Each structure stands twice: as C-alpha cells, then as structure tokens.
Amino acid sequence: MTKDNIFVVGDVHGCYHTFMELLNNHWNRNNELLIQLGDLIDRGNFSPEVVDFSRALQNDPETEAVFLAGNHEYLAINHYKGDMNEAWFYNGGVETLRQFSKSSIGFEEAAQWFSELPLFWENEHVFVSHAGIGENGNLDNPYDLNGILWNRGTLKNIGKLQIIGHTPQRDGKPKFFTESNAYCIDTGAYLNLALTGIRISSDGTVLDMVQVPTKDIDLEPLSYAV
Template sequence: MNYFIVGDVHGCFYTLKKILKHWKKGEEQLIFVGDYINKGRNSKDVVFHIRKLCETYPDTVCIKGNHEYKMVKYIRENTQPSQMKDNYSRTLKYYSMKLLHQDIEWMHCLPLYYENDVIYVSHAGVNWLNFRKFSTESSWCVLRYRGKLKRMNKLQVIGHTPTESGKPEYDKKRNVLNIDTGAGNYEHLSAIRINKHGKLVDTFMERVVDEDKYE
C-alpha cells in the first residue's frame, strides 16, 4: 500500500479539502504530520473533518504537533485566554465548551511518531544525537526540534519548520523529507505520495484559499 502524507494544516480547512482530492481513498494510508490548529481561521473544522476521516478510515495516522501539545497543556492547566499566545486564544473563540473538551482529549492521545519498515513520520524529526526525542518539554523532542536530524535507514518525513523554497524539500544526506510549505503563513499546504518501498512518487501543493485566512 502507498502512503499519502499531509503537511502542517494550521486551521486551513478549505485548503485541506482541496489537497485531499489527490488522495486515493481506500488505496493509500492517510497520514498527517501534526499542527492541525491555529494560524488559519478554521481549526475546529479541520479537527472535526480529520476525526471523521479517522472513523471512516481506521488506518489513518494523526501525529501530534507542538500546537496540539500546547493547547492541551493550556486547557488542562486552566490557563486563561488572556494568558495564552494569540493563536491559541483566537482558536478557542470558535469552540463550544463540550466540543473543546472532546477535541482536547483527542489531541492528548495523539502519538508522537509513526514508524514501519520504510518510513518514520513525526512532527519535527529525530535530532541527530537521538537525545530526549520523546521528552515532550524538551526542545530536542520530535514535537519541536529545529536542527540537524538523524539519518535513518528509512525515509523520515517531517513538518514543523516551513521550507525555505516553499516546496517540499528532500535532504539526501539525512534521508529526510520536510513537507511543511507554510500553510500557517497562508502560503501552501502540501502532501506527498510515498510508495510501499518508501520512495517519493508524487508531490501536491495547494495555495491557501482566502476562506482560511483571517482578515
């Protein structure tokens, strides 16, 4: 089976629907690299849609991003909106209390990585020292690391840090493919198709649509 892997969505619901038109439902495993919320204006709709996809296609994998991790912390620690970063407090304005706590529980349970024989998917990647990679409060963690990554004997797919080119970028030396192309900055949302051997087959990009932007 091939894999269809989607980069950081950041609340861009209408753009997400466009990128998913390239996904071959039932033929490819759907994987998300995390950061479903904040920055774009439709975080609640993104989470609702992805959760529905998980119900319909149980092999779908949703990796936890640093934005989900931080939102869970804010809510569980009863942080006041005035004390949150603007992205988070703005997202919460669109939530009812009941739906919020359902989504927070979902975010809390998301895995930090997905691995099989040919791919390793996490939000930010495994640091080159393999150091504190799952220590969630650490800057070395796969949630938030920015820097040189570990080379693995399989393709490592990440998001988190928008690429300089604005396109998915492959680091041959490290065997890492970064697919964050700046949806959170209202640039592009990207997805890739990886075959069963862990090789890149196709790349897809959709420019963020106006409906996903704050005015």
C-alpha cells in the first residue's frame, strides 16, 4: 500500500484523548502513512488505552501505521526483563504499571509489543526516529545514550529531513534546526501544552503542521475507579 503523504506524530505520553483528537481531526488515513515516533506511554492517565489503540491501528488492513520505539518504551522493556530501573519509576513508570494492572491489556503483553517496534523509519528523503542521529550516536544500539532513543545533543545533517521528538519544546511549538535540517515535534503533551503532527510529502516537503492542546482529562487526577 503506497500513501501520498506522511503524517508524523510526536510524543503522546499516555494522553489518549489528545491523541485521538489529533488523529480524528487531522490525519487522512486514506492517503497518509501515519508514523508515531515513540514515547506512547508514561506521565499521562491512559497509557494502556494508547497502546491498545496503537496496536489495533498497526494491525488494521485499511490503514498504514508505523509505531517507533521511544526511550520510555525501552525503560518499560528493561523493567519487564527484570531490571528494576528507578529512572523509569521516577518518570512515570509506577503510575503506568498501576494503569496496566487495571487494564484489559497486560503490561507483559505491552512490553513484548514494545520490543518488536522499529527504532527508525526512512525513505530516500526522510528519516524519523525518537531522538535523532547525533554526531557520535550508534544507529543500531537502543541503549547508546548518544543514540537515536536518547540523544539530546546536536543532530547530524544526513542529507535528509530528520523528524524527532524526545526533547520537549517548553514553548509548546515545534522547532526547526536549520543546520541539521531537522524538526523536533515534541511539544510537551504531558506538560499540558500540545501534541503536534507534521504532514510531509514523500520527498520531504513540509506541507502542514497541526497541534491539539492537551485535553484536561489526560492529565488531571483521576479516581482509581476510572
């Protein structure tokens, strides 16, 4: 199935209702490939719902959707493998585990799906990953702190448009880095700012940038009965 355009969505972080509004109002599933660049989980109220929906969308024969791994998915994978990673607990992991304990989708099932997610997507003109190709990063090692899941340094200009997330833009606006020809579209959904999607053609031409302000329900305190 070949789509005319590509619609890339930034870090969702458990903000299910915000994610749904962005897709329902701005993604044309009939002629756009959807790419979500990682960090589906943690910090928001609905990590299991985001995962469940994303898995269903990935498996829907009527659409074309690619979900990439983010560093939060790998923190969860490490926990599933027995690494009691306090860094994950401090960054939303405790609440995420609680959410999965009350969900129809189990944490183990989610972690196994995370482990199957690719680290990047590319064509001749576009490269999408969670944190981007840095000057000294390893493209294939998900545990390299300078690699494409963790990098927060300067990006290389690789001769393609890079689209990344990972580092939230505190003004809630996507940022273009001219020297590296890269967009960061993590606009702080979990910071009660916005979730961003960027629409591009297959040759890397930016066609549109859209945003949905974070929905209150995705972050406000909820009863455990919800």
